[in-house]
Amino acid sequence: MKNIKYFFQFLLILICFIIFKILGVNLSSKISGKIFEIIGPLFRSKDLINSNIRKAYPNIDKKNLKKMTASMWNNYGRVFAEYMFIKDFRFGKLNSNISIEGEKILEDIKNKNNQVVFISGHFGNFELMAMYLEKKGIKLSAIYRPLNNIFLNQIMERIRKKYICEQQVKKGIGGIKKLIGLKKNNYSTALMIDQRVSEGILSNFFNEKALTTTIPAQLVKKFNIKIVPVYIERVKDINFKIKISEPLSFSKETSIENITNELNKVIERMIINKPEQWIWSHNRWK
Helix, strand or coil: CCHHHHHHHHHHHHHHHHHHHHHHHHHHHHHHHHHHHHHHHHHCHHHHHHHHHHHCCCCCHHHHHHHHHHHHHHHHHHHHHHHHHHHHCCCCCCCEEEEEEEHHHHHHHHHHHCCCCEEEEEEECHHHHHCCCCCCCCEEEEEEEECCCCCHHHHHHHHHHHHHHEEEEEHHHHHHHHHHHHHHHCCCCEECCCCCCCEEEEEEECCCCEEEEHHHHHHHHHHCCCCEEEEEEEECCCEEEEEEEEEEEECCCCCHHHHHHHHHHHHHHHHHHHHEEEECCCCCCC
């Protein structure tokens, strides 16, 4: 029964993608953003989103809460439509729509053949970050969680491998083995650390304990490598800015718990910069 549901979801999304391709990226992004403002609250609990936002902004009033939620859904809808144009962001006419701050940091990593861990979260059009890093010549592997929809997941994996990052590493034991193999070939790793995981440690996130991945901390301890925070924001419509921050170093004596706490603080600062562009609908503090 679940597969039937997933199949019809897949067909609906496929139809949307075809329509987006006909309309073009500008119009598709705008329309999809508006549609998500309307239908988004039907699929995710309004109470959950409001509760999440109030954890970071306890004094927010109803007007700004409603505005932030609407902006979040708008951005999410735009990301959905822009998936159809990932190829153009990487190779075509849209590659000039991405500006970069901190390009010298990337050049140093590439020229010195350094191995690092890039961390980020679900901001702006988050798919463009790994795409840009690989496009700039960084040997990169990206950790991902497969979609529950098996039909849609096949297409998304194909898009990600072809246009975003060729070396996709699936979460799990098999993925860890592949990741270690790539590390031996001097690949850097990119992963999102802003969402709840099934395995991790309870770490402070906006003053409340949240289950948080320890993969970056473990890689730091095992390979003695640096952490490079990466952030993307939607500047306007389909124009984006990616910021590469200075690498973070941790001593061998720094515990996994302390590293994880520090990285959560990094993500907090990213969220605060443009809170309406982060996905508040995720049950982060479950």
